[in-house]
Amino acid sequence: MPGSTELPLKVAIIGSGPSGFYAAEALLRSGRIVEVTMIERLPVPYGLVRSGVAPDHPKLKQPILVYDRIARSAAFFFLGNVHVDRDIGMGELMDTHHAVVLACGAGTDRRLGIPGEKLPGSHPASEFVGWYNGHPDYHACTFDLAQEVAVIIGQGNVALDIARILVKPVDHLRHTDIAAHALDALAKSRIREVHIVGRRGPAQAKFTSQELSEIGEIAQCSAVVHPGDLDLSETCRIEAADKMSRNLAKNLETFRRFASGSSDAHRRCYFHFFRNPRQISGHRRVEGVRFARTRLTGEPFRQAAVDTEEFIDMPCGLVFRSIGYHGVPIAGLPFDDARGTIPHRDGRLIDPSGNAIRGLYATGWIKRGATGIIGTNRADSVATVASLLSDLPGLDTMPKSGSAGLAAMLAARGKRHVTYEEWLRIDETEVRTGRAKGKPREKMTRVQEMLAVCGAACD
Numbered sequence: 001m002p003g004s005t006e007l008p009l010k011v012a013i014i015g016s017g018p019s020g021f022y023a024a025e026a027l028l029r030s031g032r033i034v035e036v037t038m039i040e041r042l043p044v045p046y047g048l049v050r051s052g053v054a055p056d057h058p059k060l061k062q063p064i065l066v067y068d069r070i071a072r073s074a075a076f077f078f079l080g081n082v083h084v085d086r087d088i089g090m091g092e093l094m095d096t097h098h099a100v101v102l103a104c105g106a107g108t109d110r111r112l113g114i115p116g117e118k119l120p121g122s123h124p125a126s127e128f129v130g131w132y133n134g135h136p137d138y139h140a141c142t143f144d145l146a147q148e149v150a151v152i153i154g155q156g157n158v159a160l161d162i163a164r165i166l167v168k169p170v171d172h173l174r175h176t177d178i179a180a181h182a183l184d185a186l187a188k189s190r191i192r193e194v195h196i197v198g199r200r201g202p203a204q205a206k207f208t209s210q211e212l213s214e215i216g217e218i219a220q221c222s223a224v225v226h227p228g229d230l231d232l233s234e235t236c237r238i239e240a241a242d243k244m245s246r247n248l249a250k251n252l253e254t255f256r257r258f259a260s261g262s263s264d265a266h267r268r269c270y271f272h273f274f275r276n277p278r279q280i281s282g283h284r285r286v287e288g289v290r291f292a293r294t295r296l297t298g299e300p301f302r303q304a305a306v307d308t309e310e311f312i313d314m315p316c317g318l319v320f321r322s323i324g325y326h327g328v329p330i331a332g333l334p335f336d337d338a339r340g341t342i343p344h345r346d347g348r349l350i351d352p353s354g355n356a357i358r359g360l361y362a363t364g365w366i367k368r369g370a371t372g373i374i375g376t377n378r379a380d381s382v383a384t385v386a387s388l389l390s391d392l393p394g395l396d397t398m399p400k401s402g403s404a405g406l407a408a409m410l411a412a413r414g415k416r417h418v419t420y421e422e423w424l425r426i427d428e429t430e431v432r433t434g435r436a437k438g439k440p441r442e443k444m445t446r447v448q449e450m451l452a453v454c455g456a457a458c459d
């Protein structure tokens with residue numbers, strides 16, 4: 001039995017984002033003899049730290065330095081370019097490992113569920129974010145940046161990232177790791193106005209204060225708020241006065257600054273509140289969004305937006321739907337479709353009857369839903385690994401073939417996996433190519449390109 005007979009405990013982790021790496025760290029520091037196999041569907045690691053965090057926020061990508069240290073441990077094996085479900089099944093992972101930790105994030109977007117959502121010109125946030133960040137799934141996406149007005153539905157930090165990329169002077173992005181195709185397209189962009197729209201009020205917007213304030217500092221761009229939207233109801237004033245809401249107090253101060261500033265810059269970024277999208281309208285493509293005016297009801301901190309009879313039509317040529325990410329199910333495993341997560345108790349997967357499924361665990365966005373910053377995943381993964389370690393006496397007692405067994409299975413079916421050493425070659429090539437252009441790296445945006453650097457036949 002792992003732990004009692006000193007056989008190495010072999011754990012597979014699905015996903016190489018923050019939650020996967022923090023789970024690996026917790027396992028490797030547990031004091032037991034452990035071997036970690038990290039399986040990633042892309043040839044490159046780091047999940048949303050590479051393909052979500054905005055290119056103009058390089059400091060926020062620094063956790064990668066920690067992940068790299070973890071990956072260099074002798075007991076850590078990276079198997080990139082391997083999709084769990086398509087290339088390898090859960091059963092095979094269980095056969096080769098004592099336990100499997102799902103850390104596969106939230107790979108798709110929540111739907112608005114309104115007419116016109118799929119009109120050309122209406123895009124989920126993940127598509128635009130993946131495109132400018134060079135994620136291979138999105139390199140072929142196109143966005144009609146000849147349009148002058150874009151609407152972003154949703155009021156969280158991802159909406160702010162999208163707005164910044166749209167309104168920043170392109171010269172301020174040239175020396176970031178933004179994908180080359182995005183830089184070229186943004187250089188020709190005619191976007192003048194970006195409207196960030198939320199269902200609730202300024203006191204409920206989920207922006208963090210630093211990111212919100214940054215919108216007001218963009219060159220040649222005015223941030224605009226209608227002063228009337230800042231007249232808070234009594235309930236909102238209670239929320240704003242709460243000692244815990246320092247972020248909220250700062251946001252309200254920032255909105256007041258935006259409301260009193262000038263709006264004569266070349267580009268403008270508007271914030272609108274109390275508007276619920278009811279329809280994305282247009283004949284062959286997006287021509288506007290129809291919103292119902294809302295009002296808030298309920299207790300402080302639990303206020304819900306309800307539609308009124310008043311409608312507001314906003315003409316626009318592009319819509320970005322930024323209302324949250326949603327997990328993707330894995331064949332044979334339970335899934336909560338409403339929340340986009342895998343049902344669990346203390347990180348242990350549970351079946352529909354509520355019983356823990358032996359040897360299966362979850363962490364990160366696939367466990368909690370798409371909330372929380374990079375650091376939030378650390379405590380989450382530590383807690384999941386604590387559950388795993390406390391289950392040890394009951395886990396499978398047989399020796400397992402681990403990463404070597406999995407690699408052999410993949411080779412037998414002609415599937416080329418990418419090792420961590422090979423990722424370092426991709427990394428080195430990206431950094432070298434980027435340096436020549438004054439960028440921290442020039443990301444490869446196609447899997448074939450990445451595999452070619454590894455000397456692999458493209459599959």
Ligand SMILES: Cc1cc2nc3c(=O)[nH]c(=O)nc-3n(C[C@H](O)[C@H](O)[C@H](O)COP(=O)(O)OP(=O)(O)OC[C@H]3O[C@@H](n4cnc5c(N)ncnc54)[C@H](O)[C@@H]3O)c2cc1C
Pocket residue numbers: 014015016017018019020039040041042045046047048049052053054057060082083084085103104105106107129158161325363364365366371372373374375377
């Ligand atoms: C646009 C955006 C910007 C953000 N910016 C910031 C920021 O600036 N600062 C901050 O602190 N936080 C930021 N966050 C939040 C942060 O990125 C998340 O908290 C964190 O990435 C979640 O980690 P995770 O490991 O659960 O998921 P992910 O980071 O998504 O990692 C999941 C990994 O699993 C892989 N995977 C999925 N399915 C499979 C499969 N079937 N087989 C194999 N591999 C699979 C994926 O390819 C991915 O690499 C941002 C999030 C988004 C969406």
